[in-house]
Amino acid sequence: MKIMFISLGCDKNLVDSEVMLGLLRDRGYTLTSDENEAEAIIINTCSFIHDAREESVETILEMAKLKATGACRLLIVSGCLAEKYKEEILEEIPEVDAVVGTTAYDRICQVIEEAGQGKRPRAFESIDRLPEGHVRRVITTGGYFSYLKIAEGCDKHCTYCIIPKLRGAYRSVPMEDILKDAEELAAAGVKELNIVAQETTMWGKDIYGEKRFPMLLKKLCRIEGIEWIRILYCYPEEITDELIRVMAEEPKICHYLDLPIQHASDAILKRMGRRTSRKELETIIGKLRAAMPDIALRTTLITGFPGETREDHEETLAFIDAVRFDRLGVFTYSPEEGTPAEKMDDQIPDRLKEARRDELMSLQQAISEENSRNMVGKTIRVLVEGKIPEDRVYVGRTYRDAPDVDGYIFLKAEEELMSGDMVYAKVTGSDAYDLTGEVLYEFTQ
Ligand code: F3S
Numbered sequence: 001m002k003i004m005f006i007s008l009g010c011d012k013n014l015v016d017s018e019v020m021l022g023l024l025r026d027r028g029y030t031l032t033s034d035e036n037e038a039e040a041i042i043i044n045t046c047s048f049i050h051d052a053r054e055e056s057v058e059t060i061l062e063m064a065k066l067k068a069t070g071a072c073r074l075l076i077v078s079g080c081l082a083e084k085y086k087e088e089i090l091e092e093i094p095e096v097d098a099v100v101g102t103t104a105y106d107r108i109c110q111v112i113e114e115a116g117q118g119k120r121p122r123a124f125e126s127i128d129r130l131p132e133g134h135v136r137r138v139i140t141t142g143g144y145f146s147y148l149k150i151a152e153g154c155d156k157h158c159t160y161c162i163i164p165k166l167r168g169a170y171r172s173v174p175m176e177d178i179l180k181d182a183e184e185l186a187a188a189g190v191k192e193l194n195i196v197a198q199e200t201t202m203w204g205k206d207i208y209g210e211k212r213f214p215m216l217l218k219k220l221c222r223i224e225g226i227e228w229i230r231i232l233y234c235y236p237e238e239i240t241d242e243l244i245r246v247m248a249e250e251p252k253i254c255h256y257l258d259l260p261i262q263h264a265s266d267a268i269l270k271r272m273g274r275r276t277s278r279k280e281l282e283t284i285i286g287k288l289r290a291a292m293p294d295i296a297l298r299t300t301l302i303t304g305f306p307g308e309t310r311e312d313h314e315e316t317l318a319f320i321d322a323v324r325f326d327r328l329g330v331f332t333y334s335p336e337e338g339t340p341a342e343k344m345d346d347q348i349p350d351r352l353k354e355a356r357r358d359e360l361m362s363l364q365q366a367i368s369e370e371n372s373r374n375m376v377g378k379t380i381r382v383l384v385e386g387k388i389p390e391d392r393v394y395v396g397r398t399y400r401d402a403p404d405v406d407g408y409i410f411l412k413a414e415e416e417l418m419s420g421d422m423v424y425a426k427v428t429g430s431d432a433y434d435l436t437g438e439v440l441y442e443f444t445q
Pocket of ligand 1: 045
């Protein structure tokens with residue numbers, strides 16, 4: 001049977017998709033990216049906010065049409081939307097043959113077999129289960145970077161967030177399983193590991209009784225073939241001096257941190273159930289920059305949280321203007337069913353949420369332009385990811401750019417480069433998001 005897979009949502013979900021693909025490959029199924037020849041289509045969905053749900057439902061409906069016009073015989077919905085709306089999906093979309101929850105994706109082969117027998121299976125497990133067994137996953141990210149998921153679920157319970165209901169309590173993946181995964185990725189040619197979890201810095205607390213993320217990082221740094229290790233999704237309050245020291249000392253760890261702060265007004269941070277104040281955020285960022293002056297910091301913000309006043313918003317603007325993050329994403333608040341924030345008074349109208357988001361984005365545009373301009377003239381290491389033949393330039397990323405969410409560097413090179421090469425380049429130009437540069441052969445072996 002030929003199977004096509006569609007992975008929606010975040011990079012954590014993508015890792016689950018890659019594990020499912022690994023299980024299907026090992027069972028002898030053929031994987032295809034052609035929807036017209038696929039006999040089974042699996043959609044691993046997202047349910048984080050309204051727009052993500054809409055995209056998931058539209059994709060399911062789109063693929064459902066192929067049951068009438070294409071080769072598709074089985075349509076399977078897994079992931080976060082299936083976890084929350086299994087009954088509704090089965091009831092309202094008769095073309096769906098099976099639903100699989102977020103903690104039961106290791107049952108995917110059994111699900112396909114049962115669905116093939118017309119059973120319409122529902123595969124769900126306790127929300128706090130960690131799927132067992134190790135599988136060599138199918139890398140879908142193009143070969144030179146990959147995501148390494150070190151934990152599942154979240155215990156933070158921010159008042160706007162539905163994730164603990166979709167993904168359960170925080171469960172660290174045991175050290176030996178993470179190292180095996182990372183070694184297999186390195187053996188397959190991966191050079192950049194992007195460490196993900198709902199929250200990476202808590203790793204180890206639940207299974208070892210203490211946070212052991214710095215120890216894990218050191219072990220990952222010893223894996224041959226891995227050149228860059230990038231840490232994503234850090235809760236600011238969990239960043240310890242030890243973690244900062246290891247980041248500063250280990251050459252393979254990118255001086256890059258994704259530090260979602262969500263807001264900068266203490267009143268809103270409190271209503272959001274966040275555990276840091278503006279002052280504490282400033283202290284943590286100060287420590288990171290003191291230890292690593294070249295660190296690139298990314299954050300995300302939410303505008304229009306219930307009760308957000310003009311003053312609260314001004315505080316965030318002032319904070320962003322002062323801290324000058326290198327990368328910034330802004331979401332408008334989306335009230336999620338079953339979360340405390342959904343029931344809070346003083347919900348903000350959509351047009352105000354959007355206007356505040358636009359204000360933050362235009363402030364950041366100027367900051368990003370300035371930060372990028374400051375890179376001009378510097379020498380920087382680049383992971384080459386491809387070539388634009390018509391422009392005769394190569395495309396790559398620096399330690400300052402996480403895959404998919406940040407920018408690129410466009411390189412001129414006198415000699416042919418291969419995807420996956422790591423070269424040094426001199427930065428010659430910039431705009432808000434991207435850089436241009438020239439390869440420096442004297443540094444590049
Ligand atoms: Fe979406 Fe589930 Fe990730 S809700 S953002 S796919 S954890």
